[in-house]
Amino acid sequence: MAAAARFFIRGAPFKLPVSGVGTGAQSSFEATLLKLSPNSNSRTKTQRRHAAHFTFQPDPVPTQYGPTQKMNLFQSVTSALDNTLASDPTAVIFGEDVAFGGVFRCTVGLRDKYGKDRVFNTPLCEQGIVGFGIGAAVAGATAIAEIQFADYIYPAFDQIVNEAAKYRYRSGNLFDCGNLTIRAPWGCVGHGSLYHSQSPEAFFAHCPGIKVVIPRSPVQAKGLLLACIADQNPCIFFEPKILYRAAVEQVPVEPYTIPLSQAEILQEGSDVTLVAWGTQIHVMREVANMAQEKLGVSCELIDLQTILPWDTETVCKSVVKTGRLLISHEAPITGGFAAEISSTVQEECFLNLEAPIKDDQLLNPRQGPSSGSPGLHHLSFSSSFIQSVERGQEKTLC
Amino acid sequence: MKNMLTIISNALCRITGRNVGAQTVSELLIDLSEYVNVTSPAAAPAALAQAQRQPPKPPPPVGTRAPAAQLVIAQTDQLDPPGTRVVVSRSFADFTSQATFDIKKCDVHRLEEGPPLKAELTREQGLQYYRVMQTVRRMELKADQLYKQKIIRGFCHLYDGQEACAVGIEAAINPSDHLITAYRAHGYTYTRGIAVKEILAELTGRRGGVAKGKGGSMHMYAPHFYGGNGIVGAQVPLGAGIALACQYQGNNQVCVALYGDGAANQGQLFESFNMAALWKLPCIFTCENNQYGMGTSVERASASTDYYKRGDFIPGIRVDGMDVLCVREAFKFAAEHCRSGKGPIVIELKTYRYHGHSMSDPGVSYRTREEIQEVRSKSDPITMLKERMLSNNMASVEEFKEIDIAIRKEVEEAAQYATSDPEPPLEELCNHIFSNDSPLEVRGTNPWARLKSVS
Numbered sequence: 001m002a003a004a005a006r007f008f009i010r011g012a013p014f015k016l017p018v019s020g021v022g023t024g025a026q027s028s029f030e031a032t033l034l035k036l037s038p039n040s041n042s043r044t045k046t047q048r049r050h051a052a053h054f055t056f057q058p059d060p061v062p063t064q065y066g067p068t069q070k071m072n073l074f075q076s077v078t079s080a081l082d083n084t085l086a087s088d089p090t091a092v093i094f095g096e097d098v099a100f101g102g103v104f105r106c107t108v109g110l111r112d113k114y115g116k117d118r119v120f121n122t123p124l125c126e127q128g129i130v131g132f133g134i135g136a137a138v139a140g141a142t143a144i145a146e147i148q149f150a151d152y153i154y155p156a157f158d159q160i161v162n163e164a165a166k167y168r169y170r171s172g173n174l175f176d177c178g179n180l181t182i183r184a185p186w187g188c189v190g191h192g193s194l195y196h197s198q199s200p201e202a203f204f205a206h207c208p209g210i211k212v213v214i215p216r217s218p219v220q221a222k223g224l225l226l227a228c229i230a231d232q233n234p235c236i237f238f239e240p241k242i243l244y245r246a247a248v249e250q251v252p253v254e255p256y257t258i259p260l261s262q263a264e265i266l267q268e269g270s271d272v273t274l275v276a277w278g279t280q281i282h283v284m285r286e287v288a289n290m291a292q293e294k295l296g297v298s299c300e301l302i303d304l305q306t307i308l309p310w311d312t313e314t315v316c317k318s319v320v321k322t323g324r325l326l327i328s329h330e331a332p333i334t335g336g337f338a339a340e341i342s343s344t345v346q347e348e349c350f351l352n353l354e355a356p357i358k359d360d361q362l363l364n365p366r367q368g369p370s371s372g373s374p375g376l377h378h379l380s381f382s383s384s385f386i387q388s389v390e391r392g393q394e395k396t397l398c
Numbered sequence: 399m400k401n402m403l404t405i406i407s408n409a410l411c412r413i414t415g416r417n418v419g420a421q422t423v424s425e426l427l428i429d430l431s432e433y434v435n436v437t438s439p440a441a442a443p444a445a446l447a448q449a450q451r452q453p454p455k456p457p458p459p460v461g462t463r464a465p466a467a468q469l470v471i472a473q474t475d476q477l478d479p480p481g482t483r484v485v486v487s488r489s490f491a492d493f494t495s496q497a498t499f500d501i502k503k504c505d506v507h508r509l510e511e512g513p514p515l516k517a518e519l520t521r522e523q524g525l526q527y528y529r530v531m532q533t534v535r536r537m538e539l540k541a542d543q544l545y546k547q548k549i550i551r552g553f554c555h556l557y558d559g560q561e562a563c564a565v566g567i568e569a570a571i572n573p574s575d576h577l578i579t580a581y582r583a584h585g586y587t588y589t590r591g592i593a594v595k596e597i598l599a600e601l602t603g604r605r606g607g608v609a610k611g612k613g614g615s616m617h618m619y620a621p622h623f624y625g626g627n628g629i630v631g632a633q634v635p636l637g638a639g640i641a642l643a644c645q646y647q648g649n650n651q652v653c654v655a656l657y658g659d660g661a662a663n664q665g666q667l668f669e670s671f672n673m674a675a676l677w678k679l680p681c682i683f684t685c686e687n688n689q690y691g692m693g694t695s696v697e698r699a700s701a702s703t704d705y706y707k708r709g710d711f712i713p714g715i716r717v718d719g720m721d722v723l724c725v726r727e728a729f730k731f732a733a734e735h736c737r738s739g740k741g742p743i744v745i746e747l748k749t750y751r752y753h754g755h756s757m758s759d760p761g762v763s764y765r766t767r768e769e770i771q772e773v774r775s776k777s778d779p780i781t782m783l784k785e786r787m788l789s790n791n792m793a794s795v796e797e798f799k800e801i802d803i804a805i806r807k808e809v810e811e812a813a814q815y816a817t818s819d820p821e822p823p824l825e826e827l828c829n830h831i832f833s834n835d836s837p838l839e840v841r842g843t844n845p846w847a848r849l850k851s852v853s
Contacts, residue, residue: 123663
């Protein structure tokens with residue numbers, strides 16, 4: 001907390017411009033993030049404010065899917081959509097501003113390549129977009145709907161939960177909208193505040209009938225998105241918007257799928273299991289390294305990937321091995337998805353647990369209320385978080 | 399003579415970087431006065447004062463123009479601090495105190511007659527509207543500047559070009575009436591009574607901001623001004639609800655619920671229209687049609703671009719949103735309509751924004767620079783009002799200049815305040831989540847962070 005408090009000590013008012021200071025120091029700041037202890041204040045306030053709270057760590061290049069190409073997250077999404085439109089003549093992509101390429105460039109070039117009847121804009125109406133998508137899917141088209149920000153998905157909540165999720169069940173398998181995939185940018189981005197930063201996966205986890213998937217990197221994104229499109233259930237695919245440009249990997253050009261409902265163990269360990277998804281995986285990677293270096297704690301890191309239905313087996317097996325669990329996510333703690341994981345794990349692995357399960361959370365329960373005040377927003381994007389996770393390790397391990 | 403004018407104005411263009419050259423001496427002086435103080439001491443040649451006083455007359459002979467330039471240059475050395483400057487003395491009897499202007503006829507839907515075709519404007523009113531519009535304009539441009547310097551972060555949606563809407567509405571309704579709008583809210587925050595420095599401090603996220611630095615650009619509020627809402631279209635049902643409260647309490651107030659051309663396609667709007675019409679709520683639904691919903695032009699988003707007709711069973715008026723008098727008369731008409739118990743009304747304000755949708759949008763990928771320039775030169779709301787007043791001798795060029803200078807100073811000071819004010823303290827992070835008597839404990843980012851929420 002002391003480190004966080006230092007953010008708010010305003011020095012002399014600085015004159016303009018500050019852009020040079022901020023951007024230039026970013027890379028060095030990220031590199032020094034790990035080494036800096038929370039009590040150090042050698043960095044200037046401006047540098048601290050403008051750096052990301054994590055460093056993206058690419059996965060090793062996959063060799064089993066054919067030739068690869070360097071892509072960032074939005075390009076890997078474009079690649080997946082390109083593959084889909086090429087192989088499936090019924091596929092259509094629609095949403096707000098997708099025709100020119102999308103506000104995050106995820107659909108660049110697709111309209112020119114496949115025509116304006118397959119990639120088209122909708123007016124500003126989320127409920128209409130999803131409802132329309134359900135209809136198109138039920139009638140047999142592969143419908144890929146884009147909601148411009150996950151924060152705007154709530155007008156469509158009724159359509160998703162009441163119409164899409166329950167279609168197969170209430171029609172006795174006569175009809176289904178399995179051809180529907182909804183994509184939305186997700187998660188905090190530093191300056192998004194209340195309405196461009198939300199992680200609503202917990203709201204949808206409460207609803208049987210849909211699948212909720214969150215990738216951590218371009219390779220995962222393309223494989224999981226193609227799996228969602230192929231899956232015969234309506235899927236919601238949340239794309240961490242902060243990774244759109246920041247995450248760059250070698251991604252296979254050909255289509256490939258990564259199985260849904262399978263968690264991936266990124267790092268084997270013996271002392272504690274860390275579970276996360278999306279952007280948080282990269283934070284947890286750093287945490288795992290820090291824990292190993294400073295405390296000699298060996299962490300097993302699991303990427304959940306599919307939130308609903310989630311891979312209970314992998315997580316429980318891991319907890320049986322380590323005896324300790326720490327779950328971390330960006331969304332608010334109360335009722336967040338970590339609560340569901342905790343509940344299931346304590347039920348399945350009660351006798352194997354050495355310590356209570358810890359839910360850790362990136363942003364405070366108010367989900368980043370303070371856009372107007374970047375200092376407050378960046379409270380969590382700092383070494384104080386890692387410090388707290390360190391303490392979490394200590395507490396969980398004692 | 400004309401060559402001399404052209405030479406000087408070309409030189410001026412090079413200095414100022416502007417495209418449009420001065421056509422008359424008065425315009426030239428107006429342009430020059432941006433850079434130097436053109437007010438002359440009592441000893442000024444009478445010719446200069448004459449030239450300034452009657453703009454429509456042909457330019458004076460060459461002889462006086464040279465001294466004018468010299469005078470202007472000389473003035474820079476003698477700039478006195480404000481207050482001690484000697485202004486060309488003229489009595490107010492020289493000015494027309496009131497004039498009537500013809501305004502455009504409004505298209506109407508389901509109405510026998512629309513707002514009047516003539517608007518009266520007093521000198522005081524004119525100067526007041528000018529002052530407010532110019533303040534909003536300068537404030538938005540300052541916000542643009544601060545954003546580019548990264549002092550303002552996050553999202554910032556600027557209102558310049560649309561000032562006549564905010565000012566016209568405010569001129570027509572009472573401070574006790576209610577107003578709610580979407581995220582392009584800085585102008586309305588000002589017209590509803592919040593000082594420029596509080597607005598800028600909110601943009602920079604400091605504790606002096608109108609929402610204590612925790613709301614930012616899209617969340618500014620004031621008495622009888624309900625924001626400031628980020629989700630497109632979500633504010634309209636709220637507006638209908640406010641109108642219901644007015645009706646229920648019988649206080650003869652109305653609610654102006656604003657939305658944009660993009661939001662006009664949201665389902666919740668039509669739900670609000672239905673409820674308002676059914677229960678005859680005193681709600682003025684106002685579509686600020688600035689032709690583009692983010693990057694999508696109205697033709698590409700809406701099956702019907704007659705937004706004033708979209709209320710279907712609700713009467714509607716389409717208004718020239720670049721003319722502050724037109725807006726004022728329309729809203730007077732609409733407020734009267736609502737207050738007399740006839741139910742809601744829809745107003746479409748045809749307006750234009752010079753900036754892009756937000757600061758991350760250059761604003762030229764979906765429209766041409768020529769289009770923006772054309773609107774700026776032909777329909778700029780501030781210029782239109784100024785020209786009207788000048789050509790009817792309701793004010794002088796110097797007066798406008800003084801107002802401009804005062805506003806510039808105010809905005810500069812506000813920006814200074816906004817950059818130097820401290821950020822909100824950490825203790826305020828979780829305040830006002832719920833309403834609670836004793837402080838509520840809130841879980842922080844880690845299990846040992848115990849934050850307090852006071853409300």
